[in-house]
Amino acid sequence: MTEPPSQPKPTQQWGSRLGVILAVSGSAVGLGNFLRFPGQAAQNGGGSFMIPYFLALLFLGIPIGWAEWAMGRYGGRKGFHSAPAILGVIGKGRIARYLGVVGVLIPLAVYFYYIVIESWCLAYAWDYFAGMAGFAHGVGIDASQPVAEQARVASEHFDNFTGAKFDGVMLDGSIHESVVFWAIVFAINVTLVYRGISKGIEKFCQIAMPVMAVCALIVLARVLTLGTPDAAHPEQNVWNGLGQMWNPSFEALQNPQTWLAAAGQIFFSLSVGFGVIINYASYMKKRDDVVVSGLTASATNELFEVGFGGMITIPAAFVFLGATGTLAAVSAGSFSLGFKTLPVVFAQMPAGALIGGFWFFMLFLAAITSSLSMLQPTLAFFEEALGWSRQKATTLLVAVSLAGSAFVLWFSKDLKALSMLDDWVGTLGIFILAMAQIICFGWVFGIERGWREMHFGAQLRLWPVWKFVIRYLTPLFLIVVFVAFCWNNLGTWMQAVADDTTKQLSIGVILATIGLLVFITWKGEQRWRKLGLDLDGNEPPPDEVQPKRQGGVR
Amino acid sequence: MTTLGLVMMVLSLCFVIGLAFWCYYRVLTAPTPPPEEIEHFHNA
Numbered sequence: 001m002t003e004p005p006s007q008p009k010p011t012q013q014w015g016s017r018l019g020v021i022l023a024v025s026g027s028a029v030g031l032g033n034f035l036r037f038p039g040q041a042a043q044n045g046g047g048s049f050m051i052p053y054f055l056a057l058l059f060l061g062i063p064i065g066w067a068e069w070a071m072g073r074y075g076g077r078k079g080f081h082s083a084p085a086i087l088g089v090i091g092k093g094r095i096a097r098y099l100g101v102v103g104v105l106i107p108l109a110v111y112f113y114y115i116v117i118e119s120w121c122l123a124y125a126w127d128y129f130a131g132m133a134g135f136a137h138g139v140g141i142d143a144s145q146p147v148a149e150q151a152r153v154a155s156e157h158f159d160n161f162t163g164a165k166f167d168g169v170m171l172d173g174s175i176h177e178s179v180v181f182w183a184i185v186f187a188i189n190v191t192l193v194y195r196g197i198s199k200g201i202e203k204f205c206q207i208a209m210p211v212m213a214v215c216a217l218i219v220l221a222r223v224l225t226l227g228t229p230d231a232a233h234p235e236q237n238v239w240n241g242l243g244q245m246w247n248p249s250f251e252a253l254q255n256p257q258t259w260l261a262a263a264g265q266i267f268f269s270l271s272v273g274f275g276v277i278i279n280y281a282s283y284m285k286k287r288d289d290v291v292v293s294g295l296t297a298s299a300t301n302e303l304f305e306v307g308f309g310g311m312i313t314i315p316a317a318f319v320f321l322g323a324t325g326t327l328a329a330v331s332a333g334s335f336s337l338g339f340k341t342l343p344v345v346f347a348q349m350p351a352g353a354l355i356g357g358f359w360f361f362m363l364f365l366a367a368i369t370s371s372l373s374m375l376q377p378t379l380a381f382f383e384e385a386l387g388w389s390r391q392k393a394t395t396l397l398v399a400v401s402l403a404g405s406a407f408v409l410w411f412s413k414d415l416k417a418l419s420m421l422d423d424w425v426g427t428l429g430i431f432i433l434a435m436a437q438i439i440c441f442g443w444v445f446g447i448e449r450g451w452r453e454m455h456f457g458a459q460l461r462l463w464p465v466w467k468f469v470i471r472y473l474t475p476l477f478l479i480v481v482f483v484a485f486c487w488n489n490l491g492t493w494m495q496a497v498a499d500d501t502t503k504q505l506s507i508g509v510i511l512a513t514i515g516l517l518v519f520i521t522w523k524g525e526q527r528w529r530k531l532g533l534d535l536d537g538n539e540p541p542p543d544e545v546q547p548k549r550q551g552g553v554r
Numbered sequence: 555m556t557t558l559g560l561v562m563m564v565l566s567l568c569f570v571i572g573l574a575f576w577c578y579y580r581v582l583t584a585p586t587p588p589p590e591e592i593e594h595f596h597n598a
């Protein structure tokens with residue numbers, strides 16, 4: 001009589017259901033909620049943008065999220081916590097397992113540059129708070145100067161701080177401020193992740209998420225009570241600022257670009273197809289609800305995105321810069337809006353330094369709860385594929401992420417390295433992983449089995465129509481968005497790589513990271529086979545075996 | 555802001571706030587799983 005295959009014991013678990021929800025929400029809520037979303041909405045039909053946006057939430061974001069939560073919890077029950085191992089089980093074989101490498105590549109490579117942006121947020125918050133207390137020079141904007149001069153100072157401050165004018169920010173012989181903040185933020189992230197799922201990530205998110213909401217409420221209250229600050233421009237008031245964001249232009253719905261932008265925003269904002277949810281859900285208990293938990297995490301993200309992002313950024317900019325200035329700021333991109341335009345707005349605003357401090361501290365919290373979620377999937381992968389202790393795996397994680405992030409910090413001119421990783425991994429990679437996941441879940445694992453798995457321990461029974469959505473509609477929606485996205489961008493991106501050495505080096509970094517992850521997956525595959533683990537998903541999880549008949553699987 | 559703009563804003567805010575409150579209500583009032591279930595999982 002053969003023994004049932006042994007499975008590794010669960011080493012970590014979430015302390016509470018609310019803890020995992022806040023951690024996943026923290027992962028989803030990022031800079032894009034406050035900077036990218038309002039820009040996308042204002043540029044693509046204002047209030048009417050919300051129609052394709054909510055449709056994409058319903059038929060793209062939420063179904064992929066549910067599939068990820070269910071796959072993650074199932075993988076965790078089989079003792080696996082990394083995307084390659086879990087997708088191998090769900091997708092029943094090597095192809096899915098090696099596609100799962102993308103689920104480690106995305107969080108790791110995005111971490112390389114996200115930590116740099118995160119350090120900007122902390123530095124700006126410090127500049128505002130310490131500037132008020134007289135410890136620092138602040139952002140250096142003089143509100144008595146003309147707005148054009150203030151914009152020039154804000155832009156110069158950002159370029160100097162981020163090293164956007166030249167490569168090799170650490171080369172000038174001085175200890176650069178941005179490097180100091182980068183090191184601080186890096187150390188905080190590694191320490192929290194090393195403390196573990198429950199003691200590190202969960203505890204931090206349980207504090208950081210409410211604090212972030214309080215900061216957002218303070219900034220929102222200030223923006224909504226601005227009234228008409230400049231009597232010479234009575235049309236520049238909060239009411240019209242909200243109109244700039246929310247007045248619908250229904251003709252925009254006839255433009256496919258609007259639908260693509262809405263789907264893209266939902267997709268990138270919810271952290272689906274990122275390799276994070278699948279890892280976080282693997283630490284859940286067997287009967288923990290995934291349906292309501294997934295929906296709650298998505299709802300929290302939407303609350304921050306629509307409730308705060310949609311109400312703060314554009315109205316604040318409009319009140320001080322007018323319609324033309326706001327549209328120019330929005331079209332210059334998220335970084336320009338967040339780090340160049342808003343400091344000018346805060347300079348004009350009563351109590352602007354305090355509000356600026358709260359704003360950038362809120363962005364820092366949004367960023368750190370996301371960056372933590374990027375380290376954990378990689379750490380879990382190193383631990384389970386190599387069979388290493390947490391300490392040893394953390395050392396490798398620090399070495400790899402330090403090298404990757406130093407590359408981004410060094411090649412800072414025009415933020416080229418950062419943009420390349422964002423385009424090729426943080427954007428293209430997400431489509432690939434989401435597609436692999438939804439196909440594995442709906443087609444290979446099987447929608448009936450997936451449906452049962454989703455509803456195991458669920459508080460809410462979904463209408464059966466969601467089966468059709470997950471199996472057919474979501475993959476089709478994803479394919480259309482992906483093809484349109486590639487059609488619009490891939491040619492330009494390829495040309496840009498051919499023309500620029502830094503961009504070629506960035507591709508080299510991505511390929512080297514893929515090579516390392518594929519090698520570790522191969523090593524893990526050998527290790528898991530040697531241990532007799534069911535890495536191709538042929539057996540049910542050990543806790544599904546009837547304890548009475550089998551005498552238990554302990 | 556136009557009336558339609560106000561309608562879009564109010565509807566969007568009501569939807570996201572309502573959904574979030576409903577979800578958190580469900581999460582916070584959910585019964586905790588029986589202890590033997592947790593014990594069984596830990597020993598699996």
